[in-house]
Amino acid sequence: MNKYFKKIFSTPRLPITGHWSLFIPSSLNSRTNHENHRKNGFTLLEVLISLTISVVVATVITLVTASGLKNVRAARRMERVHANITYTADALTYWIKQAKLAQTPSAGTLELVVPAATSYKTVILQKNGSQITLDGNAITSNDVEIADLTFTRFPKSVRIGLTIQSAYDTAQSLSVTTTVTQRNSF
Numbered sequence: 001m002n003k004y005f006k007k008i009f010s011t012p013r014l015p016i017t018g019h020w021s022l023f024i025p026s027s028l029n030s031r032t033n034h035e036n037h038r039k040n041g042f043t044l045l046e047v048l049i050s051l052t053i054s055v056v057v058a059t060v061i062t063l064v065t066a067s068g069l070k071n072v073r074a075a076r077r078m079e080r081v082h083a084n085i086t087y088t089a090d091a092l093t094y095w096i097k098q099a100k101l102a103q104t105p106s107a108g109t110l111e112l113v114v115p116a117a118t119s120y121k122t123v124i125l126q127k128n129g130s131q132i133t134l135d136g137n138a139i140t141s142n143d144v145e146i147a148d149l150t151f152t153r154f155p156k157s158v159r160i161g162l163t164i165q166s167a168y169d170t171a172q173s174l175s176v177t178t179t180v181t182q183r184n185s186f
Helices: 003-010 030-040 044-098
Strands: 013-015 023-025 101-106 109-115 120-128 131-134 144-153 157-166 173-181
Touching: 044 109, 044 120, 044 131, 044 144, 044 157, 044 173, 101 144, 120 144, 131 144
Parallel strands: none
Antiparallel strands: 013 023, 101 109, 109 120, 120 131, 144 157, 157 173
16 A cells, blocks of 8 residues: 555544545545644734734823823922912911011012011012022922012001912912911011
């Protein structure tokens, strides 16, 4: 017998359904070969579909992440504005309450006479560019800008009007108007 003939008929055989009732070797059965091939890899269509789905998912994740980061940055800027306006209002309130005398030579400048160790000294609060200064030293951070600062003098009190905005986004701003009564006025 021929070597090839022995090899074909010595392999396990599968029955073929239908009107032919023959047994053919599994190496010649096209259905078995196709199933074996599918176990070894993916079709081009499957690869393209999976790549398309992956690209869509990656795009959605990127957009959601970018939007989330933008919102986090905006929240942090607003937090800085809030912290600065709170600190500045507290500092201005403290100095006005300590003052014996308050004068407003201009709307954005307040001169205070405050107790020192053995006498009194004059402290000047004013808007200097985009910062509020106390005797030339800034009391606001560089993350914010002072959009408006006004002092209005009353007999025993001072009204403060203050608007602070983010240095990076001028749409993010807060305003405070408060009246502070002097404790130690003459």
